[in-house]
Amino acid sequence: MEQLYRQIEPLVRSCGELLRSRIKSEGQIHHKGEVDFVTDTDLAVSRRLCEGLPALLPGSRVITEEQPEHSFDYSQDTWVIDPLDGTSNYIFDLHASAVSVALIRGKEPALGIIYNPYLDELFHAIRGKGAFLNGAQIHACSKERLLDGMVAVGTSPYHRELSAATFQKLQRIFERCIDIRRCGSAALDLAAVACGRMAGFYEELLSTWDYAAGALLITEAGGKITRADGSPLRFDGKESIVAAGAGVHAELLEAAGC
16 A cells, blocks of 8 residues: 555646646636536546546546546445545635545545645555655644634535534534634645644535545544544545544534534
C-alpha cells in the first residue's frame, strides 16, 4: 500500500496543479442544482483520476462525484473520489478547495489522500500506518473539552430543507467551543481535524466522496468519526457526520443534540 501511495502521489499533485492553474470563466460553470455547481475543472480532474487510478491498481473501479449514478458495491477495490471538493469556493476564487481520493478495500478505507494545491498541503493515511501531512505524522486534537478548541461545521447547502435543524445544532455547538468555522470544503475540514487544527467537525448530510478519505485520516490520527447517532460509518451513501479528537467526540455528539 505504501508503494501504491508513492505511485498515486504524483497523479494527485498533477490534478491539484490542474485545479490551481485552470482559468475560470462563466462558460466553465454548469448547474447541477439551484446552488450545486460543476465546472469544467471538476470534469477534467475526474477524467484524469478515472484513467490514472485503475491503471495503477488493475482490477479496481472508480466512483466519482461527477458520475450520473453511483453503485457502492465494494466487492472489488474501489476508488471513491471527489475531484474538486469546494466547487463554490473554486468558482469565487477563495483558494479553499481540494482533491480527495480514497481506496475502499473490504468495505473500509485502506488509503486516503486530500490535497490542497493552494497551500501545497498533501494529507495522506494508510490503514494501520498513521496519518501524515507532507510526510510528517499528524495527530488529532488531544483536548478533553470542546471549550478548548474550535469546531469546523458544514451547512449542507444542497439540502435547504435541513437548514432549521442544522442551525439549531450549530448554535449549540458554538455555545460549547471557542468558535466555529465554515470552510466550504468538507475534505479540508476533516483534514483539519486530523492534524489538530480543529477540535471537531459536524455536518448534517455529506456524500461518501466528501468524507471517505477524511475518515481514514482522522482514525489514523487518533481521532474518532461516526454517524450522528454514534454508529460506524458505512461508506455507502449520505451520512450525518461527527468527527473529533477522541477526548471530545462524545461532547460534540451531545452538543449537536445527536
